[in-house]
Amino acid sequence: QVQLVQSGAEVKKPGASVKVSCKASGYTFTSYYMHWVRQAPGQRLEYMGIINPSRGGTTYAQKFQGRLTVTSDTSTSTVYMELSSLRSEDTAVYYCARETMVTNSGLDYWGQGTLVTVSS
Amino acid sequence: DIQMTQSPSSLSASIGDRVTITCRASQSITSYLNWYQQKPGKAPKLLMYAASSLESGVPSRFSGSGSGTHFTLTISSLQPEDFGTYYCQQSYTSPRTFGQGTELEIK
Numbered sequence: 001q002v003q004l005v006q007s008g009a010e011v012k013k014p015g016a017s018v019k020v021s022c023k024a025s026g027y028t029f030t031s032y033y034m035h036w037v038r039q040a041p042g043q044r045l046e047y048m049g050i051i052n053p054s055r056g057g058t059t060y061a062q063k064f065q066g067r068l069t070v071t072s073d074t075s076t077s078t079v080y081m082e083l084s085s086l087r088s089e090d091t092a093v094y095y096c097a098r099e100t101m102v103t104n105s106g107l108d109y110w111g112q113g114t115l116v117t118v119s120s
Numbered sequence: 121d122i123q124m125t126q127s128p129s130s131l132s133a134s135i136g137d138r139v140t141i142t143c144r145a146s147q148s149i150t151s152y153l154n155w156y157q158q159k160p161g162k163a164p165k166l167l168m169y170a171a172s173s174l175e176s177g178v179p180s181r182f183s184g185s186g187s188g189t190h191f192t193l194t195i196s197s198l199q200p201e202d203f204g205t206y207y208c209q210q211s212y213t214s215p216r217t218f219g220q221g222t223e224l225e226i227k
Contacts, residue, residue, distance in 0.1 A: 044218065044219075045164065045207055045209075045218045045221070049214075050215075059215065061215035062215070095163055097164075105169045106154035107154070107164075108166050110164060
């Protein structure tokens, strides 16, 4: 069965970086885009960016340009999200979610979420 | 970026009610519109894709319509398990922006 398993919760100080992993299984890794979405406590879903795992191409939301790096490792079917220069407003649950490259079918499987807390 | 605007921001309805949530895009997204349901502490769940296609396993009381810039999600007969927050999302272009959400409360 399809699974997206994310790494565990992180606590970081302002100015630091965080790297969250998302390990995929149960499907052909290179046939699906992977997206990153975050949600601050009590807030709306916020779209961050996308990667094509087979080619490595990425697109990031303008808000995160220069601070966000998404990479993929096809040998382990894992996607990584790294956010730098962390500030308190980056405290949120971070989700990975897949989308087929073939049709317009939405984000059909999501990871369990990773809580990142930024606090001095 | 394409802006997605949902209305209402919240609503309260009774079991058996017909409920409609609206989503508007700041430019045409043809039918590249998806709907998600999120419950507290959980990841979002895909309900509808391509504006009107029901995701596998989602009850048929959910339906979607629209194209261009105006879309609706309808629950034909509200059930207790339908509480939560509903989000629309455009997949026409990156970044794949979300609406601000509609919080649905069961009276």
